[in-house]
Amino acid sequence: MLIARLIDNVWATRKAESLNGLKFMLAEVIGGTGAGQHLVVADIISAGIGDRVLVSTGSSARKMLDECEDIPVDAVVVGIIDEDCNIE
Amino acid sequence: MLIARLIDNVWATRKAESLNGLKFMLAEVIGGTGAGQHLVVADIISAGIGDRVLVSTGSSARKMLDECEDIPVDAVVVGIIDEDCNIE
Amino acid sequence: MLIARLIDNVWATRKAESLNGLKFMLAEVIGGTGAGQHLVVADIISAGIGDRVLVSTGSSARKMLDECEDIPVDAVVVGIIDEDCNIE
Amino acid sequence: MLIARLIDNVWATRKAESLNGLKFMLAEVIGGTGAGQHLVVADIISAGIGDRVLVSTGSSARKMLDECEDIPVDAVVVGIIDEDCNIE
Amino acid sequence: MLIARLIDNVWATRKAESLNGLKFMLAEVIGGTGAGQHLVVADIISAGIGDRVLVSTGSSARKMLDECEDIPVDAVVVGIIDEDCNIE
Numbered sequence: 001m002l003i004a005r006l007i008d009n010v011w012a013t014r015k016a017e018s019l020n021g022l023k024f025m026l027a028e029v030i031g032g033t034g035a036g037q038h039l040v041v042a043d044i045i046s047a048g049i050g051d052r053v054l055v056s057t058g059s060s061a062r063k064m065l066d067e068c069e070d071i072p073v074d075a076v077v078v079g080i081i082d083e084d085c086n087i088e
Numbered sequence: 089m090l091i092a093r094l095i096d097n098v099w100a101t102r103k104a105e106s107l108n109g110l111k112f113m114l115a116e117v118i119g120g121t122g123a124g125q126h127l128v129v130a131d132i133i134s135a136g137i138g139d140r141v142l143v144s145t146g147s148s149a150r151k152m153l154d155e156c157e158d159i160p161v162d163a164v165v166v167g168i169i170d171e172d173c174n175i176e
Numbered sequence: 177m178l179i180a181r182l183i184d185n186v187w188a189t190r191k192a193e194s195l196n197g198l199k200f201m202l203a204e205v206i207g208g209t210g211a212g213q214h215l216v217v218a219d220i221i222s223a224g225i226g227d228r229v230l231v232s233t234g235s236s237a238r239k240m241l242d243e244c245e246d247i248p249v250d251a252v253v254v255g256i257i258d259e260d261c262n263i264e
Numbered sequence: 265m266l267i268a269r270l271i272d273n274v275w276a277t278r279k280a281e282s283l284n285g286l287k288f289m290l291a292e293v294i295g296g297t298g299a300g301q302h303l304v305v306a307d308i309i310s311a312g313i314g315d316r317v318l319v320s321t322g323s324s325a326r327k328m329l330d331e332c333e334d335i336p337v338d339a340v341v342v343g344i345i346d347e348d349c350n351i352e
Numbered sequence: 353m354l355i356a357r358l359i360d361n362v363w364a365t366r367k368a369e370s371l372n373g374l375k376f377m378l379a380e381v382i383g384g385t386g387a388g389q390h391l392v393v394a395d396i397i398s399a400g401i402g403d404r405v406l407v408s409t410g411s412s413a414r415k416m417l418d419e420c421e422d423i424p425v426d427a428v429v430v431g432i433i434d435e436d437c438n439i440e
Binding site: 211 | 353354355383384385386387397406408409410411412413414415416428430431432433434436437439
Binding site for chain 2: 221234236237256257258263
């Protein structure tokens with residue numbers, strides 16, 4: 001999984017129907033040589049801007065969306081890193 | 089997902105039969121250290137040159153093409169970012 | 177998908193049985209910050225050295241090989257870009 | 265697979281239910297030009313901080329979690345490299 | 353697929369049971385801008401140190417392992433490049 005910080009909300013009114021109702025956020029990878037990479041993640045565990053999150057990508061991301069195996073999403077927040085967990 | 093700007097149309101007359109009828113566009117990743125990467129995306133939600141789009145890649149991309157699970161496509165436009173959504 | 181130029185043939189006599197009969201070519205990614213990356217692609221639509229091609233990777237690549245879902249190939253030519261399509 | 269060194273534990277109390285009970289660790293890729301990249305891995309074979317580990321990523325990672333095919337994890341420790349195996 | 357040169361054996365006594373009996377080797381990508389990247393590959397076609405090999409990654413890699421679809425491996429040697437095939 002990637003560690004990223006959520007830096008903004010992403011709004012896309014015209015999108016695949018199956019994505020309606022999903023919340024999208026802009027995330028920036030933190031730590032290590034991959035730091036600074038941007039990706040858009042779906043969030044269903046109410047993470048907020050500024051949170052450090054665990055992001056699963058690829059087919060594993062869709063497993064987060066329960067029975068909705070057919071949603072064209074490839075990056076999802078699967079956890080919010082505890083504030084006192086000082087890793088970088 | 090990646091955020092990219094659509095910069096051109098891509099024409100490939102000789103291609104896999106299952107790709108016939110699909111529209112292909114050249115996209116450039118924007119924002120973060122991955123900016124500048126080029127990829128070709130399939131588009132079925134009528135995005136246009138200059139639009140900023142959300143792109144799903146890998147097996148998740150095929151989920152955008154409904155029952156056509158067997159199309160050899162690995163990057164698809166899944167949303168068009170609102171003009172007033174100022175993220176970068 | 178990636179855009180790449182085919183630069184050579186690749187010969188591998190000792191290989192997985194399921195790959196017998198498949199043609200392999202060396203491709204170089206063109207355009208954008210990913211340009212210059214090399215990968216080996218399977219080709220079943222008779223592309224040739226010098227052609228610019230569309231390459232699908234990952235599980236989507238296997239979808240190009242019809243009912244042979246079980247072939248251990250992760251990059252396949254899915255289209256040949258038209259000569260007069262001037263993208264870079 | 266990637267070779268990485270485990271450098272820390274990662275705590276995320278708020279996470280997907282299916283991840284409860286799984287141990288997460290911060291890993292740093294070692295060796296070759298990819299060295300220095302950080303990723304978070306799930307560990308079920310009791311690896312510890314400082315160990316050099318083999319990490320599988322993508323859908324292959326979920327295969328490590330036995331019947332739990334539906335866990336949204338994309339990187340798992342699949343082996344601990346022997347101390348006297350001097351590769352870099 | 354990647355082209356890589358096998359540079360060492362990798363020993364990991366403590367590993368997933370399903371990996372027992374599999375031979376692991378350290379490979380270095382050769383050619384193009386990705387050259388120098390290290391990865392560990394499973395080998396079942398008796399490749400040796402110094403060989404240039406074709407490596408499939410991701411879910412395609414598991415297809416090389418016949419009916420063992422459930423082995424948590426994400427990179428496998430699928431061919432040995434002929435000695436007189438002078439590509440770089």
